[in-house]
Amino acid sequence: MKEIKIQLKNLSVFFNYIQALNDVSLDFYSNKVTSIIGPSGCGKTSLLRTINRMNELIAGFLRKGSVFIDGIDIYDEKIDVVNLRKLVGMVFQTSNLFPKSIYENLIFAPKLHGISDKSDLNEIVERICTQTAIWDEVKDRLNENALNLSAGQQQRLCIARALAVEPNILLMDEPASALDPISTAKIEELIFDLKSRYTIVIVTHNMQQAARISDYTAFLYLGQLIEFGKTTKLFTNPANKQTEDYITGRFG
Amino acid sequence: MEYESKNTFNEQLLKKRSTVLKIKEIMIKYFLRLNAFAASFFILLIFYFLLRESYEAFKVIGIERFFWQSNGSADASGKLFEWYPTSDNPRYSIIPLLAGSLLTAFPAVAISTIFGVIIGVFMSEVISNKFREILKPVIEMFAGIPTVVLGFFMLAVGAEIVRELFGPFTRLNAFLASVGLSFIVIPIIASLTEDALRSIPREVRMASYALGATRWQTISRIVLPAAVNGISAGIILGFGRAIGETMIVLMASGNAAIITIDIFSSVRTITATIAAEMGEVSQHSAHYFALFFIGVFLFSATFILNLIADIIFSRLKKRIRF
Numbered sequence: 001m002k003e004i005k006i007q008l009k010n011l012s013v014f015f016n017y018i019q020a021l022n023d024v025s026l027d028f029y030s031n032k033v034t035s036i037i038g039p040s041g042c043g044k045t046s047l048l049r050t051i052n053r054m055n056e057l058i059a060g061f062l063r064k065g066s067v068f069i070d071g072i073d074i075y076d077e078k079i080d081v082v083n084l085r086k087l088v089g090m091v092f093q094t095s096n097l098f099p100k101s102i103y104e105n106l107i108f109a110p111k112l113h114g115i116s117d118k119s120d121l122n123e124i125v126e127r128i129c130t131q132t133a134i135w136d137e138v139k140d141r142l143n144e145n146a147l148n149l150s151a152g153q154q155q156r157l158c159i160a161r162a163l164a165v166e167p168n169i170l171l172m173d174e175p176a177s178a179l180d181p182i183s184t185a186k187i188e189e190l191i192f193d194l195k196s197r198y199t200i201v202i203v204t205h206n207m208q209q210a211a212r213i214s215d216y217t218a219f220l221y222l223g224q225l226i227e228f229g230k231t232t233k234l235f236t237n238p239a240n241k242q243t244e245d246y247i248t249g250r251f252g
Numbered sequence: 253m254e255y256e257s258k259n260t261f262n263e264q265l266l267k268k269r270s271t272v273l274k275i276k277e278i279m280i281k282y283f284l285r286l287n288a289f290a291a292s293f294f295i296l297l298i299f300y301f302l303l304r305e306s307y308e309a310f311k312v313i314g315i316e317r318f319f320w321q322s323n324g325s326a327d328a329s330g331k332l333f334e335w336y337p338t339s340d341n342p343r344y345s346i347i348p349l350l351a352g353s354l355l356t357a358f359p360a361v362a363i364s365t366i367f368g369v370i371i372g373v374f375m376s377e378v379i380s381n382k383f384r385e386i387l388k389p390v391i392e393m394f395a396g397i398p399t400v401v402l403g404f405f406m407l408a409v410g411a412e413i414v415r416e417l418f419g420p421f422t423r424l425n426a427f428l429a430s431v432g433l434s435f436i437v438i439p440i441i442a443s444l445t446e447d448a449l450r451s452i453p454r455e456v457r458m459a460s461y462a463l464g465a466t467r468w469q470t471i472s473r474i475v476l477p478a479a480v481n482g483i484s485a486g487i488i489l490g491f492g493r494a495i496g497e498t499m500i501v502l503m504a505s506g507n508a509a510i511i512t513i514d515i516f517s518s519v520r521t522i523t524a525t526i527a528a529e530m531g532e533v534s535q536h537s538a539h540y541f542a543l544f545f546i547g548v549f550l551f552s553a554t555f556i557l558n559l560i561a562d563i564i565f566s567r568l569k570k571r572i573r574f
Contacts, residue, residue: 096459097456112464165464
């Protein structure tokens with residue numbers, strides 16, 4: 001049973017009057033992993049950032065069309081962006097931990113949203129670290145500076161941190177692009193585990209990665225949605241000539 | 253044919269550089285080296301000169317008398333903490349001067365920290381790049397105003413305002429000098445705060461926003477704590493500047509060498525003492541050497557402060573490696 005979690009309707013995005021997305025309509029399904037692939041500058045990240053309204057932090061952002069999560073228009077005036085970002089977690093391309101201890105990184109968001117009880121916070125830290133399979137690596141060094149961790153560990157800690165406020169949706173912007181193959185494998189494994197609890201949208205440059213981890217794939221080119229479908233279908237039997245050219249490496 | 257081209261290549265490779273070019277290179281190298289040595293040599297000379305003259309002070313006056321005079325009887329302990337170098341019974345205690353310096357520098361740094369950090373946050377976090385490019389030079393311009401102008405301003409205008417507001421016992425006082433010093437310390441702290449805040453990468457702020465933090469939460473909980481080293485280095489440098497500043501305190505502090513904690517009392521700082529008395533002292537007198545001693549004291553204090561700030565800066569660079 002496919003249940004639509006996020007729905008983009010005729011979405012166009014502009015930055016300083018330059019169009020980044022052109023009339024994209026796309027559905028993301030609950031508890032599935034959807035990859036967005038496409039060459040650099042095709043609007044993948046812009047698309048991702050409309051879902052938690054991070055684009056609004058960039059000067060010159062303009063949007064047409066709408067984004068629905070569970071049927072609610074998130075660009076409605078009544079929507080508080082703080083609540084939205086509690087429900088939609090995000091992981092960035094390079095790990096961006098705060099220059100604080102591991103523990104402080106993980107409790108930052110829960111504390112922000114009003115949890116102050118020490119045992120509750122400890123519980124959250126243990127839960128999210130176990131969920132992201134990093135607990136054994138960090139449990140003895142929670143008070144160490146988070147920047148002392150290895151790059152792969154840092155990125156997994158970023159994922160853990162994003163889960164701390166119990167989001168429904170997890171957005172990932174090329175989470176493994178700066179990592180070695182072993183760390184990448186760990187992240188992919190993690191994404192696979194998290195699928196049962198979260199709706200995951202992942203932007204990736206790596207087509208093998210998209211094929212490995214995602215249930216659905218969307219191919220964007222020059223701000224337009226070229227093709228969307230089941231990953232198995234899109235990679236084995238693409239409907240569109242451009243998609244075929246891209247996934248076989250003829251351009252991009 | 254092939255052999256021939258290979259040969260010309262070797263010839264090219266083995267060709268000597270022209271002698272003129274070589275000499276030019278050497279001359280440039282030694283010219284730069286000479287300049288660098290000269291600069292550090294002169295600084296060392298200054299230091300040597302200061303030390304030599306103040307060493308004389310130890311011989312003529314003795315170290316104890318730089319702190320108190322024990323043959324007096326006014327105090328319960330029988331010690332006099334006074335700076336009366338031209339009296340018949342000269343007293344050379346540095347304590348009232350140090351107290352004066354601190355009583356002007358500490359309030360100045362306190363005022364400047366509050367305003368400097370606020371301005372720094374405002375410049376880095378609140379306003380647009382375009383506005384910042386106008387505001388920053390304006391703020392930094394304050395640090396470039398000749399201090400005699402600031403001193404004159406405090407003397408003529410500031411003193412009246414302070415008198416109306418607080419009604420101090422003396423028209424020229426430590427508070428007035430502190431406010432004057434703030435004009436040159438605020439730009440230092442504001443500028444370094446702004447640099448420290450802006451060195452926090454954009455991605456880190458983005459992480460905070462993405463977790464649902466508001467702008468103010470991001471500034472207060474993430475950006476400011478991460479920049480605290482840079483800000484404290486700015487405060488230390490500002491303190492060094494406030495302690496070393498001469499003209500403003502000379503003109504606005506009233507120059508009475510009193511030990512007090514009353515901020516509206518007239519005080520005399522180390523720098524103002526040197527500036528005011530060095531011109532009139534007879535050479536190689538005890539008084540003359542005493543002035544050198546307090547100069548060395550000041551030099552060492554500001555040197556150590558700058559060193560601390562420098563160490564904090566380099567730590568900061570090492571620690572933040574995103």
